[in-house]
Amino acid sequence: MKLIDGRAAAADIMSEVSAAAAELRAAGTDPTLAIVVPTRDEATAWYVRSIERAAAKAGVTSRVEHLADPGAEDVTGLLRKLSADPSVHGIICQTPLPDGVSLEEVAAHIDTRKDVDGAGPTSLGRLAAGLPTFAPATAAAVLELLHREQVELAGARAVVVGRSTVVGKPAALLLLNEHATVTVCHSRTSELAEECAEADILVVAVGRPGFIGAEHIKPGAIVIDVGTNPTDDGGLVGDVDPAGARSRAGAYTPVPGGVGPVTTALLLRHTVTAARG
Amino acid sequence: MKLIDGRAAAADIMSEVSAAAAELRAAGTDPTLAIVVPTRDEATAWYVRSIERAAAKAGVTSRVEHLADPGAEDVTGLLRKLSADPSVHGIICQTPLPDGVSLEEVAAHIDTRKDVDGAGPTSLGRLAAGLPTFAPATAAAVLELLHREQVELAGARAVVVGRSTVVGKPAALLLLNEHATVTVCHSRTSELAEECAEADILVVAVGRPGFIGAEHIKPGAIVIDVGTNPTDDGGLVGDVDPAGARSRAGAYTPVPGGVGPVTTALLLRHTVTAARG
Numbered sequence: 001m002k003l004i005d006g007r008a009a010a011a012d013i014m015s016e017v018s019a020a021a022a023e024l025r026a027a028g029t030d031p032t033l034a035i036v037v038p039t040r041d042e043a044t045a046w047y048v049r050s051i052e053r054a055a056a057k058a059g060v061t062s063r064v065e066h067l068a069d070p071g072a073e074d075v076t077g078l079l080r081k082l083s084a085d086p087s088v089h090g091i092i093c094q095t096p097l098p099d100g101v102s103l104e105e106v107a108a109h110i111d112t113r114k115d116v117d118g119a120g121p122t123s124l125g126r127l128a129a130g131l132p133t134f135a136p137a138t139a140a141a142v143l144e145l146l147h148r149e150q151v152e153l154a155g156a157r158a159v160v161v162g163r164s165t166v167v168g169k170p171a172a173l174l175l176l177n178e179h180a181t182v183t184v185c186h187s188r189t190s191e192l193a194e195e196c197a198e199a200d201i202l203v204v205a206v207g208r209p210g211f212i213g214a215e216h217i218k219p220g221a222i223v224i225d226v227g228t229n230p231t232d233d234g235g236l237v238g239d240v241d242p243a244g245a246r247s248r249a250g251a252y253t254p255v256p257g258g259v260g261p262v263t264t265a266l267l268l269r270h271t272v273t274a275a276r277g
Numbered sequence: 278m279k280l281i282d283g284r285a286a287a288a289d290i291m292s293e294v295s296a297a298a299a300e301l302r303a304a305g306t307d308p309t310l311a312i313v314v315p316t317r318d319e320a321t322a323w324y325v326r327s328i329e330r331a332a333a334k335a336g337v338t339s340r341v342e343h344l345a346d347p348g349a350e351d352v353t354g355l356l357r358k359l360s361a362d363p364s365v366h367g368i369i370c371q372t373p374l375p376d377g378v379s380l381e382e383v384a385a386h387i388d389t390r391k392d393v394d395g396a397g398p399t400s401l402g403r404l405a406a407g408l409p410t411f412a413p414a415t416a417a418a419v420l421e422l423l424h425r426e427q428v429e430l431a432g433a434r435a436v437v438v439g440r441s442t443v444v445g446k447p448a449a450l451l452l453l454n455e456h457a458t459v460t461v462c463h464s465r466t467s468e469l470a471e472e473c474a475e476a477d478i479l480v481v482a483v484g485r486p487g488f489i490g491a492e493h494i495k496p497g498a499i500v501i502d503v504g505t506n507p508t509d510d511g512g513l514v515g516d517v518d519p520a521g522a523r524s525r526a527g528a529y530t531p532v533p534g535g536v537g538p539v540t541t542a543l544l545l546r547h548t549v550t551a552a553r554g
Contacts, residue, residue, distance in 0.1 A: 104406040125402025128450075129381040129442045155467045163453055165406045173405075176440055176461055181472065183460040184453055190432045195458065 002251040004224075006141075009148055010261035013269055014058055020272040021059035031275035032061040033090040033116065033268070034082045038070045043230070044094050054264045060271055063088070072101040076109040083111035090116035090271035104165055116270035118170060128173050134270045139170035141262035142203055142224050143178070149251060151201065151222050154179035159199035161185045161192070161212065161239075167205040167226055175201070192216065204239040214244035223252035226259050236260075279528040281501075283418075286425055287538035290546055291335050297549040298336035308552035309338040310367040310393065310545070311359045315347045320507070321371050328369075331541045337548055340365070349378040353386040360388035367393035367548035381442055393547035395447060405450050411547045416447035418539035419480055419501050420455070426528060428478060428499050431456035436476035438462045438469070438489065438516075444482040444503055452478070469493065481516040491521035500529040503536050513537075 024031050033055055035048055048064060055062040065082070067074055075097065082088045091114045095103055107119035115123045118136040126133035135143075146153065158180040162168035168184060176182045185195050187206075196202055196216035204212050205226035217223060227239030238255030245252040253259055301308050310332055312325055325341060332339040342359070344351055352374065359365045368391045372380055384396035392400045395413040403410035412420075423430065435457040439445035445461060453459045462472050464483075473479055473493035481489050482503035494500060504516030515532030522529040530536055 102406075102408075104403075104408055121402035121406050121408060122399045123402065124405050125398035125400065126381075128401050128405055128446055129379075129398050131379075131381055131398060155465045157467075169405055169450070169453075172461075173446070176446070176463075179463070179465040181460065181462055181466040183458065184449075185458055186453075186456070188432045188456040189458040190434075 001246050001249055004145055004149060004251050004253045004258060006145065006253055006258040006261045009145060010265040013144075013262065013265035014054070017058040017060070017265065017268045017272055020269075020276070024272060024275050025059065029275055030061050030087070031059075031090075031272050032063055032088050033092070033271045034063045034065060034085075034088045036065050036067065036075065036078055036082070036091065036093040038067045038075050038098065039094060039096050040068070041096055044096070048094060051264055051267065055268060055271075058268050060268050070098055072098050072106065075101070075106050079106065079109040083109070083114055088114065089275035090114055090267075092117045092267065093119065114274055116267060116274055119166070124165065124170060127170055127177075130177055134274070135174060136166050136170045137263045137267040137270065138167045138205075138226060138259065139174055140266045140270075141259045142167075142171045142226065143174050144262055144266060145224060145253060145259065146201065146222065149222065153201070156180045156200040157183075157198055158201040158203065159183045159185060159196050160203045160205070161196065162203075162205035162207075162226070164205065168203075171203050171205070171226075175203075206239050208239055209237045210239070210241040212240040212244065214241070214248045217244060217248035219248050220250035221248070223249040224259065225253050225255050228255060228260055278523050278526055281422055281426060281528050281530045281535060283422065283530055283535040283538050286422060287542040290421075290539065290542035291331070294335040294337065294542065294545045294549055297546075297553070301549060301552050302336065306552055307338050307364070308336075308367075308549050309340055309365050310369065310548045311340045311342060311362075311365045313342050313344065313352065313355055313359070313368065313370040315344045315352050315375065316371060316373050317345070318373055321373070325371060328541055328544065332545060332548075335545050337545050347375060349375050349383065352378075352383050356383065356386040360386065360391055365391065366552035367391055367544070369394045369544065370396065391551055393544060393551055396443070401442065401447060401450075404447055404454075407454055411551070412451060413443050413447045414540045414544040414547065415444045415482075415503060415536065416451055417543045417547075418536045419444075419448045419503065420451050421539055421543060422501060422530060422536065423478065423499065426499065430478070433457045433477040434460075434475055435478040435480065436460045436462060436473050437480045437482070438473065439480075439482035439484075439503070441482065445480075448480050448482070448503075452480075483516050485516055486514045487516070487518040489517040489521065491518070491525045494521060494525035496525050497527040498525070500526040501536065502530050502532050505532060505537060 225238035225240040502515035502517040
């Protein structure tokens with residue numbers, strides 16, 4: 001069993017991003033990512049700081065826009081303002097959002113060319129239609145890791161567990177665009193272990209610690225664990241039981257150190273791509 | 278084996294649409310569908326006439342806009358003009374299109390609220406995100422027929438053969454939104470018959486006459502045949518071999534008389550819905 005090293009992948013992407021950011025600066029463009037934070041949530045603040053640190057390292061300017069107890073229109077108004085601001089190249093909006101609005105609705109107000117986390121419906125639809133666009137960074141990270149491992153996707157049987165708009169659905173659509181036969185499973189799937197155990201590629205994004213065990217894994221399968229579940233002692237665990245993965249998978253992404261660091265690096269890659277125009 | 282009667286379903290939808298159209302007229306609104314025809318293709322002309330006839334029957338005004346040998350910008354310009362025209366409520370654009378442009382790109386210029394055939398990327402993304410929108414009429418027809426047959430979708434195993442942006446992908450996303458476990462198969466799928474033979478619900482949209490036979494069908498499965506392949510004698514055949522379906526399926530949609538008439542009826546239902554605003 002091979003552990004897939006997300007930190008090494010992220011480091012490679014980060015040096016590529018640094019070079020691109022330096023080139024942009026030399027040409028007079030300061031690549032800038034705006035991060036809208038409509039919440040005082042502590043986990044969100046922690047994540048935002050990690051993006052800021054990575055951006056600083058890569059030479060990408062991050063601009064954090066806090067909104068204290070906003071209404072939906074405060075958020076959408078700010079997203080429209082940033083979309084119109086030529087000094088901003090990428091825009092992401094954190095959750096939780098004000099009651100009664102979804103990220104997809106809010107993100108519809110981000111200019112698609114600046115929607116570097118592929119959060120808006122137009123980005124998702126362009127992805128589904130196979131048109132050029134930014135995919136959600138987490139879903140893009142899944143594909144990035146599969147590409148780096150040189151996994152043959154065409155004709156492979158891929159199972160995605162989880163159907164969220166930010167991970168499961170876009171990951172499934174990206175796998176489909178690369179000619180995998182794709183099954184999407186979720187909480188209502190009747191025989192989950194049987195479905196998963198037929199997967200050459202198993203992508204898990206459900207947000208339940210250790211939800212997937214050895215019985216879900218086909219011997220030799222590539223397992224991509226998108227889960228990031230906080231533990232009581234301040235750590236992180238994935239959706240896949242590590243012992244189960246170790247006993248059955250051909251290769252798998254640990255948590256932490258798998259999909260997570262690649263996601264942040266891709267967010268920055270998307271930002272410099274957007275800045276290049 | 279039950280033959281699913283698409284003509285009866287269409288007739289029901291058409292009377293509902295007629296009533297809605299009459300109500301709209303009584304309130305001073307003339308529900309209007311604009312049909313952009315950027316081609317002299319005879320099959321397209323035939324299909325456009327069938328929509329015009331159905332619209333007339335339902336009391337929906339159809340406005341056919343022919344473009345002779347247009348460039349991409351002639352088409353997108355017209356779509357933008359119709360999008361801005363308050364007397365037009367629904368807009369569809371026929372294919373084939375000028376060389377080098379896809380329907381998805383062109384349809385991005387249709388106002389999403391008037392995109393009654395769900396052809397634009399924003400419509401597709403809203404559908405994927407579970408937001409209110411018009412689904413492509415053919416994909417919506419698949420779900421309409423399953424609903425009318427009272428097929429339990431939650432937890433069912435659905436296999437969609439074909440991954441086009443107009444049928445396969447949106448049908449898969451609609452089935453997923455209704456809690457089916459969904460597999461999308463296509464030309465690169467390695468063991469198609471085995472995949473299909475596990476489906477409680479089999480949706481076929483590949484455009485190859487008789488492509489699916491008895492060996493692809495689980496005994497008792499519901500088979501929805503979206504194929505409409507012209508025959509030499511001027512008829513139509515589906516993608517499913519009728520003898521194969523008869524010998525194995527629990528219920529299936531014939532061609533002609535299955536998905537086709539429901540598609541046209543739903544296009545008109547979408548138009549009156551758009552006219553209601």
